[in-house]
Amino acid sequence: SILMLFIFTIGQSFTSIIANAQELNKIGLVDSFIFDKTELGVGEQTRIRVNFSEKPGLEIKTGDTLTLALPPELKGFKGTIPLNNEQGQNFGTCQINTTNVVCTFSDVAEKLLNVRGHFYFQVEATQDVAAGEKKTINTDLGTNLESQKVTITGPTNNGGTSPGTMHSKGGSIKPEDTNIVNWWLNINGAKQNIDTDIVLTDTLGPGQTLNQDSFRIGGFAAPMTPEAFQAQGYGTVTFMGDNAFKVVMNKDKASGITFAFSYTSTITASGKSQPYFDNQYTVDYKITNENPVSTSGSARVNNIDQGGGAQGDLPPKGTLRIVKHIAGDETKFIPNVSFNLYTESGQQIGGTYITDGQGMVEVPDLDPGNYYVQEIAGPNYLDFDPQVKVPFKIDANAEKGVKLSIPNKVKTISVSGTKTWNDN
Template identity: 25%
Template sequence: MTGVTQSGWRNRQQGRIAIACITLFAMVLSVFGVIVPARAADNPNIVISDLTLTRTNNQGTGDWPGKLTVGQHARLDFKWDASNADVKSGDSFTIDLGTYFENLEYPKTAPMTVTNNGEQIEIGSCDLTRTQVVCTFSDKVDELKAAGFAAFRGTGTARLRAVKATTSETADITTNNVVSVDLPETGGIGEAVGEKYRVYNFHKWAGALWSEKGMTWGIDFGTKYVGEKTGTTLDGSRQTIVMTDNLGEGMEFRAGDYLKDWVLYYRGTNGDATMQQTRLTDASGADATTAMGDFDLSVEVNGRTAKITATGPFKPDSNYQVTFPVTFSGGKVTRGVIYGNSATLHGTEVQVQDSRYFVESFSITVEMAAGFGGFDITKVVSGTGAASVPAGTEFTVDVSYELPAVASTYEDWTAPGMLSADGKTGTAQMKAVVGQKVPFNGTFPKGTKIALAEDPSTSTYTALGWSDPEFLIDGRATNTLTIGDQTSVAVTLTNTTAPQGTFAIKKFVSGADNVTSKQFTFDYECSDGQSGAVNVPGDGTAVTVDKSFPLGTTCSIVENADTAQVDGYTLSAPEPQTVTISNASTLIEASFTNSYTRDRGSFSVKKVVRGDYTATPGETFTVNYRCDDAEATSGSLSVPADGTAVSVDGLPTGTNCVIGEDADSAQRTGYALAVDYSATNLSIEKDTTQDVTVTNDYKRLVGGFSISKKVDGDGASLAPVNFTFDYACVDAAGEETVSGTLQVTPGQIEGVEDVPTGTCEISERDATVNGAQLMTSWTVDGAAVDGDTATVNVTDGASVAVEATNTYTRDRG
């Protein structure tokens, strides 16, 4: 059998009637002795042809480009044909691997079978030694020949390991009529090259099987990473690192007398070109070396949990490794079971895991003609109780197909199963066998579309329930495929035995109105690899996700922030939650509450006074506002004239406010007013102050007056030529505005313009003369006024006419 972490084998196939086929996959085993079976008689007429070598990865799940080096793996593909060899019981054929290769798995005996009328019939066995593959036919071939069967031919694949370097371009692999096989690429087989150094973090890995009784697990860790995560200074001083390892079902730790197999290795320090593998100590207390300091390793086993404590002078920025063996429950590996293991770095949330399954190393391929192809199914099982599922357990898989053209188009080809009346579609069935890779018995034209389905109730093992099957093709979860040309599409079919549960999500909201009917989206990712999204209303109704999960699965749930947004509100989002699927019959619920805070903003108003008016300290203006929020917020602001802003805070975003200055508060006597707003309508924005400037532009109201002089009386000839008038003006508040002097000649008019509105008092200077008595009279706009002065009211845009009449009367004796 071979261990794999993913499906990916590709096999060459040929299909006509019933074809004998051999595929020899191998895996690494810890074997200390080789038993060589009795040599059968090779039939020289059995033709072995088309031998090719391909470099592969260590799991045999993918091809690698480049030339081989010692220790690396290769795949040997070949065809065999005994149809003209008159093969009989006891006949055999042998492939000798020669000098440079050995089988990965030996000693090993695998059945050799043919497919006849849809059934697998064993016709012999193939024995693998270190450097040979010997396939011997049983007396079943005589029975088949007697029944008329003669198509003893097929293909085979053996997984090999390169064991010796060479510059030759060929390997001395020999069989009937074959003396050498081309090596991959050019340059022969190179010497082993040490693994390139790479920095470890914290990593769990699955190792190889040994003797089918157990396997090896390992933990790689780097001191830089571990130190950062644990807060420990790993600088070469003696420190302790603790790890917890948890085995999955179907495995048991080997402790007690086997503590010597728990080993701590030093793998090198950053800057090294290649990895080292220096054994330091083991859990029995036996130090392999103290050249790098005194290291200790202890293990405490409790069921399928082991606490691993490593203590020593760990070098900074260096790699270390712990390896340990486990045995399989029941004493033997169960083929097709997914074995899992996880490790946790103590004192941190760092957890790593890996899994691996092993399938039979012998599988059947169908040889395919040009223009035809097929598919094969590898069946694996997982979950609680999976380790108890017997190897060889069968499931029935339904195959639906659609041909590129009607079946009659393809000469010498018979459609498998039941062909529909349309001649293009049909159905068939095949068996999927736990722990085996089973090819579909037949071929299809290139381009045929295949859909696969499985009813878990068809399982031949009924002691456990089964969840829905999962088909995996090319790394994608899908049950459909398209047939290629002379290729076999690899399908991995997984059935989970564990009871499954699921979870639901509830959403509550606070702080915002009218959002209970809103749909909120939650994304989830689960430890079993499933993920998805679910829409949940905000009224507290639980919505169950549309997937089921194995018990023990943890799912991280996080709300999609975009769908949670509500206009005008700031969301206090709930923290992500992790739920554990712990019960198949009880729905796990996760409840989330979204707390919303109303977004708010503000506006401010400041006053600018310009023009002819000068405001006094402390002078204010009244500005009114009215808003359309739910509270219908309104009011008045007393805004200082000095430009200091006055604000209104805490208004809901989206609120519209209208700003207007109180007209009476803006008026100033004697001034014309023009009011300008930077904005009169505001829309409130989040965390923003909308600034409004109200500018009052004042223009002084002005008028004027004129003075005319009239001289009268019998002494008029004695009067001076000119007369002087003084005037002094004040505004309505009694504040002086303008003053001055006019020289007026009788018979002429002199005027004063741009006098601020208010009152002006006009007086005439002494105009007395010798020899005459003076009497002065006044008129304002033609109306006589009493007194020695004239007072005029100056109004905007008007001119007041003042006339002063001096009457001189001669003195007479």
């Protein structure tokens, strides 16, 4: 027997749509990148500022990306940077990762001309350099620009240790999670003998909330929870609201050992804009054969410094710019679409205007007034109505021209054949 079945579908092949989103890091978009510091110690931070701009023949399209690669010796602090202008228009977003930066541009960047902008972000020198050694790296951040040198010096190893103190505190924000501040606090670092209970009160500053589940106490043993600390008779832990705690270390357990406290705080929405985060604490204690002491201390952690912005221009005054793209996907532009241009009264202006390989066509030197365009022809895969009028206005007081983004749907046609049986 012979079975003949014919099914034909049109509409998913866009071979003539040539302008898709592209990666811009190697083709000249980046003008410069600048390190605030090029001599770093292990764990030290620096800021990188990147400037970019469109060039003749290099125009940013919707969905285009700019990817910067960080060398393994420098770790980026994670974050998201909106590229906005002063009016709040968003040209795109830069995602800062530990290993790279990926900026994705929006339709605003495509609609405007002469787009330029900048962004800056922080990196940290990693632990890949041995003590007492220096390592020089050359990086172009994955661009076509000249490489720059950064030197990282390993930690100093003097073969000795400094004596402990009664109390010390510090904190940091790690590149992997910039929403969290990591705090640590050491009590009785010199392992003194104690005659009375040690009483510690710790209070977070504004812009952060204490994560009670993260609270651990170690130093004298493996880090343990507050519940285990209390159960083993070392003392008590009392949380006071969402930003403070009190710890009483029993005198019978506190002599001759160090208590190492660690915990985290979550940065609040309002805290995101703070330049730094503070933490204050007080300690009451009495060392054997010495007078009672009531003292206080504080620590400060700088917030991650990152930001950016962009701007662009409309077409010149009196200019109409048409951009054709597939409906629902502004990254796929349509060449060879024909338009006629009319005044509001129906008088045709000029001849027929045809979009170029980038899906664009411009009409300059239009007088102020109301106009409309009509699409009269295009590739056969497009679904359009030649009767549709797309209006626009050239304003006499406008400093710039007009840009029209006009979408088209794609035809989808299904044709089903018939079965023919031949039982010979």
